[in-house]
Amino acid sequence: MNGGNRGARGALAAVGLAAAVALTITGCSSAKPSPTEAGAAGGSLVVGVTSDPDTLFPWKATQFQAVNVLQNLYGTLTEFDADLNVVPGLAESWEASEDGLTVTFTLREGVTFADGSTFGSEDVKFSLEAIAAEATAAVARTSLASVAGIETPDEQTVVLTLSAPDAALPANLAVINMAMLSSDDTEAELNTTPNGTGPFVLEDRKASQSLTLAKNDAYWGDAAKLDTVEFRVIPDESSIVSAMQSGNVQLAVFDDPLVAQTAESGTVSVEKTPQLSYHALQLNARRGDLADVNVRLAIQCAVDRQEVLDTAALGEGEVTGPITSPAYRSDPDARPCPERDLDKAAKYLDKAGKSDGVTIKTIVSQGEYATSVNEAQNLKAQLAEANITLELEVLESGAFVDRWIAADFDAAVALNGGRPDPDGMYGRYFTSTGNLNQVAGYSSPELDALFAEGKQSSDPDERKDIYAQISENLEDNAAWIWLFTSYSYTAASSEVQGFTPMANGSLQYLRTTTVN
Known part of the structure; x- marks a missing residue:
């Protein structure tokens, strides 16, 4: 098909x-x-x-x-x-x-x-x-x-x-x-x-080793051209590159631009694709010191997003606000601290009564995407200069997802998928009845009303204005710290x-x- x-x-x-x-x-x-x-x-x-x-x-x-x-x-x-x-x-x-x-x-x-x-x-x-x-x-x-x-x-x-x-x-x-x-x-x-009912069926699975799909001959659309597709588990992206160079792997999607550079050769081509997914420091506004908006704003003001992007992803991407959907894209400068401002961060901490600093326990995934640990370490170093300590807990991807779904964290270094329509992207997170609102850690009556208006409106310009207000609300309350969007790098053998x-x-x- x-x-x-x-x-x-x-x-x-x-x-x-x-x-x-x-x-x-x-x-x-x-x-x-x-x-x-x-x-x-x-x-x-x-x-x-x-x-x-x-x-x-x-x-x-x-x-x-x-x-x-x-x-x-x-x-x-x-x-x-x-x-x-x-x-x-x-x-x-x-x-x-x-x-x-x-x-x-x-x-x-x-x-x-x-x-x-x-x-x-x-x-x-x-x-x-x-x-x-x-x-x-x-x-x-x-x-x-x-x-x-x-x-x-x-x-x-x-x-x-x-x-x-x-x-x-x-x-x-x-x-x-x-x-x-x-x-x-x-x-x-x-x-x-x-x-x-998809184009493939499961043929075989070896836990933590491989998962193989076979063509579904009864698929309702155009039949898949491949007989089988094997997803082979290789723990790090550099090792996948080696497997491609030796001919054991024919396709891979990387998120580390440095790895992608090493993959490109006479027999392997790499295609760079901008992604709707976004990197963020998720804050649980219902836990501990993060319940105070001034602490969250202090974190927002203490982060240089471009530095995180440059350090973790070689500058391959763009600093972003909450909404990455092209028709509704947020202005990354429309936030209380569009640039790093340690003086403002200190004032927010003082306003929260936390001039001596705060410690935020933060979970980090290792294995699901390549830049996570580098992002976390850079955020930790930057926030330390603002008297904000990120206490990092690095977890394998399955354990991270379990903790994330259970909202068992104060903060999380996360890569979340974006969608073409911002309601599907955020309605489940930031409305009081959203099924992932526990994970988001933040909602308000104002956001509930705006999301309801965004779904019901049939006017494109009106919807753009509504989601711009949603983005502004999220940034003004530092619900999360949105960092950057990046690329995927599809490496394919000839x-x-x-x-x-x-x-x-x-x-x-x-x-x-x-x-x-």
Whole structure:
């Protein structure tokens, strides 16, 4: 399957949903080529990765490696194409009522799960209701907050009744945390035997060593060109480069620019892709000294973001504010301290009654992305000059994710995924009812009202203004310390063709990849 053969776009009414698709289209100004079709079908690809997926259950996946695998095993009602436009997925079309309060999805016929069972409207109803149920602990639960009812008049039709128009719904339905599951499956079963509608199926898994996918011959779209894709676990990026140079690995995505430079050779090419994901020092505003906004503002003023970027990522990226979506991008200078200001930091600490300094326990992931420890060490050194001590606890990626999901931290050095629509990006974090609000550690009535307005508005300019206010609120209260966006570096050996890197980090175009 490729981005050019996805069928007609879903028909959307003017209220609510049309705005979401229109903004998604205008939201990516740097166009990418369509996935290449060159190369014969068949063959096997080995992808080098630094960590094993920590879950195979799509509704709870937050680790980047798990997401990358699951995107190739499961399907969603809508999808993103190479330019992050919303296009049909398991729903071949959708239409909203004039008032935006009813959305009708028409499902594709002939779609089956990996176990051979038929996909239909009852599976959509089951999946959406389960994702929305608090007991499931799905990480995308908040994205369905507007859904008041689900009806299935026939096997190919699903009707959603909304409590208010929801401009973000099409884009929110496209993420893998919204995967459609069989109503017969359970989380325990799927964590060992995935059963999706995607272009690949799970063939084999050796814990902490490798995970192998095989082509799904019954896939509803264009069949994957590769026979198998093996994700081979190699603990550090430099070792992956060595494996590529020896011919044992054909594809890898790096986040360390120095490693990417060493990878490029006569037989390995490297493509640099700007990412929507963002690096941040997350602060839990409900714990200890961080409950005082003045302590958080002191941290904000004591950080030189460009220095963090230069030190950890060789300057390969851009200093960022909260929202990285191109159509809504935050102004990184619109914050109380756009530049490092130690005098202001000292004044904020004094205002908090903490002129003698504070100590912040901070968790750091090692293994999920390459720059984390360098970022943490640079932040520690900078903040020490402001009498703020970061007490670092470095964890392997699985342990970090467990602590992060449980909000068991004062601060966290984090790389979080961005999305084309800012509601899906932050609504689940910074609203009082957001399912990840415990992790975010901050919400307010003002933010609740603004996020509600952003979802309901159908006017592009009005939505931009609303999310600019949200960004300003987050920065003025130093909810987190947003640092920078960076690049992904896709290294591919010369025999690999047809893979298209994406700004959201997705590996979905493994389905169009070939190995000569």
